[in-house]
Amino acid sequence: GDSVTQMEGPVTLSEEAFLTINCTYTATGYPSLFWYVQYPGEGLQLLLKATKADDKGSNKGFEATYRKETTSFHLEKGSVQVSDSAVYFCALTLGGNNRLAFGKGNQVVVIP
Amino acid sequence: GAVVSQHPSRVICKSGTSVKIECRSLDFQATTMFWYRQFPKKSLMLMATSNEGSKATYEQGVEKDKFLINHASLTLSTLTVTSAHPEDSSFYICSARDREYHEKLFFGSGTQLSVL
Numbered sequence: 001g002d003s004v005t006q007m008e009g010p011v012t013l014s015e016e017a018f019l020t021i022n023c024t025y026t027a028t029g030y031p032s033l034f035w036y037v038q039y040p041g042e043g044l045q046l047l048l049k050a051t052k053a054d055d056k057g058s059n060k061g062f063e064a065t066y067r068k069e070t071t072s073f074h075l076e077k078g079s080v081q082v083s084d085s086a087v088y089f090c091a092l093t094l095g096g097n098n099r100l101a102f103g104k105g106n107q108v109v110v111i112p
Numbered sequence: 113g114a115v116v117s118q119h120p121s122r123v124i125c126k127s128g129t130s131v132k133i134e135c136r137s138l139d140f141q142a143t144t145m146f147w148y149r150q151f152p153k154k155s156l157m158l159m160a161t162s163n164e165g166s167k168a169t170y171e172q173g174v175e176k177d178k179f180l181i182n183h184a185s186l187t188l189s190t191l192t193v194t195s196a197h198p199e200d201s202s203f204y205i206c207s208a209r210d211r212e213y214h215e216k217l218f219f220g221s222g223t224q225l226s227v228l
Contacts, residue, residue: 004155036219043116043219044205087155098144098209098217102156 004090006103010054014111015082016052020029021075021092021106023064033057033099034074038087048074049086069074114140115209116208125196126228131192133223135206140218142208145189147181150203175228186211196227 007022032051036044048057053068062077073090090103115138125131133160135145144163150156162168168181180192193200207219
């Protein structure tokens with residue numbers, strides 16, 4: 001079935017470093033793709049999304065491009081801040097009705 | 113912004129007991145609620161979808177008699193893990209779809225269930 005795979009392990013990096021979190025997907029159709037972020041003690045929040053191939057979602061300095069040829073939706077940020085420390089989830093739509101399939105999430109820790 | 117309040121945030125129980133998790137939409141009406149769970153180092157998996165006033169629709173492999181979902185009002189949905197066992201230990205998250213803005217989903221902060 002449709003699924004999302006995120007890179008293994010937590011990510012620890014220094015402030016102002018470049019961040020990349022890999023996400024690849026398997027889908028029978030043409031899903032919309034999302035990145036959600038969960039800050040400590042809070043619910044998941046939509047960070048950005050892309051609804052069709054070659055679309056680029058962006059928000060708060062984060063970007064991700066819907067790559068159909070590589071079935072990927074990697075998240076990037078050029079210069080991270082301590083406040084970006086959170087868990088990041090990649091997701092895709094499972095047909096209609098807002099049903100989503102998520103990856104396992106990546107813990108990102110930014111050190112001052 | 114819209115908030116979904118999920119309680120409890122953490123619960124530890126003995127094997128064989130039932131545990132109820134609540135999700136409330138605080139400032140909007142949620143026509144649809146989604147329940148997810150995440151085992152350690154695994155993906156966040158959709159368990160079921162519930163529409164207010166209707167029976168929940170469960171994903172393949174999820175036991176409906178074990179995970180009872182009630183969505184009796186537009187602001188409250190509950191998930192009851194009946195006769196919990198250690199293998200039910202997991203992180204459970206609810207998500208609500210806004211009645212007016214169908215594309216918007218709001219998530220609870222999750223419940224960590226540990227069954228001894």
